[in-house]
Amino acid sequence: MVNDQIVNIKSGETFERVFLNEPSVNLRIIQEAGSHVKIHVLNMPSKQAEGSNLQTISNKIFITQTGENCSTEIYALAYLHNDESVTTETHVAHAVGGGTSNQLLKFILADHARGHFIGDLKIEQDAQKTEAHQTNRNLLLSEDAEMRTQPQLEIYADDVKATHGASTGQLDESALFYMQQRGIDKQKARQLLVNAFMKDVLNTISDETLREKLINSLDSDL
Amino acid sequence: MSKTLLEIKNLHASIGGKEILKGVNLTINEGEVHAIMGPNGAGKSTLSAVLTGNPAYEVTSGEVYLKEQNLLEMEPEVRARAGVFLSFQYPVEIPGVSMTNFMRAALNAKREYEGKEPISPKEFLTLMREKKKLLELPDKLNNRSVNEGFSGGEKKKNEIFQMAMLEPCLSILDETDSGLDIDALRIVAEGVNRLKTPQNASIVITHYQRLLDYIVPDFVHVLADGKIVRTGDKTLALELEEKGYEGLNL
Structure with missing residues (x-):
């Protein structure tokens, strides 16, 4: 399977995957020119699961656009209860220009659940005309739930559109x-x-x- | 003799430690329409918030009975199921919750409280269609998120639509006329009038006489500084319009 492997998405190809309730996702994708990638990482363990089963979820997604005019979409949703915790890392690198990336990550944390998002977005000097958006929205359903958000943007090209936003609320x-x-x-x-x-x-x-x-x-x- | 629906006795309430209602007394019988008028800050909206159980307000003393049940001891949702309906001054937008899901949840909660089975999907859609027509609301309403992107007029019509769906025994219309143009006002008022029965009652909170040309009250009360200071018939509203609150020598 694609988990724990490096996947090459050939020129013009489309790769879509929905990871539903996997305890860990470790995805490394290299995109060639004009390829499309759409990933969903959904962590919605059953609400009925009771206290004792401490669950730690780790998601790591590395995507590098090595060819021009690629598109990358990453969607993540975690709805955790009890003592569950999730760490989701996205590392999106635009090495060359004309590409787009869109990321929407939402965490809903109840009880004592903890969430951690690391969003690493890199736009290299050659990656002109890149359009990159990263949005992280979180809901805390209890006073004991906790969310950490660490967006990291490194932008070395001057003609790009890049936005990021993070909010945590009730x-x-x-x-x-x-x-x-x-x-x-x-x-x-x-x-x-x-x-x-x-x-x-x-x-x-x-x-x-x-x-x-x-x-x-x-x-x-x- | 019509039966007493709501009885408010010496109601005091505060928000953030500040006393807003300072001893309100009011009895409402079935079949009656009561208008509450008064200057800004008099406590009109506080009264509606307290009657519906808004957790931001604290009742410091007094009693309220709805059909002889102690209203103040009931959770907000139980008050609603027992038939208290508030047409909000500022209806809340709820993105992502469709009118259909919202309305079905509300209606079935009330039916359960009354010991009835949940409404069938077919009956529900028929009822929605029928009540939308009453308020001249568009068909596409069902799939829209609650109040999201609605114009001011649509929001107020949507409030009365929900009132039509839920058939409350006590409706509180909190400045339902604010922000309405004359056509929307007419539709909203006609909706309210058509929902009137000998068994239900309304409290109409308003600044202006204008609404009361359409929804004719049996009683007009003037609320000032947390108390009802004058009670009269519909002519009191006209007098107010003419002389202003100051002219009443309150």
């Missing part, structure tokens, strides 16, 4: 009250907001069957 109290005012109990209101937060990552999955299955499984919990 559920919107006014939205919770609004839902309660309509008779929805607080627990369910929280779950509706969490599901909404997750859906825009899940909506980017190309495989329609899998996408629908994952989204429907969220709603069926309600």
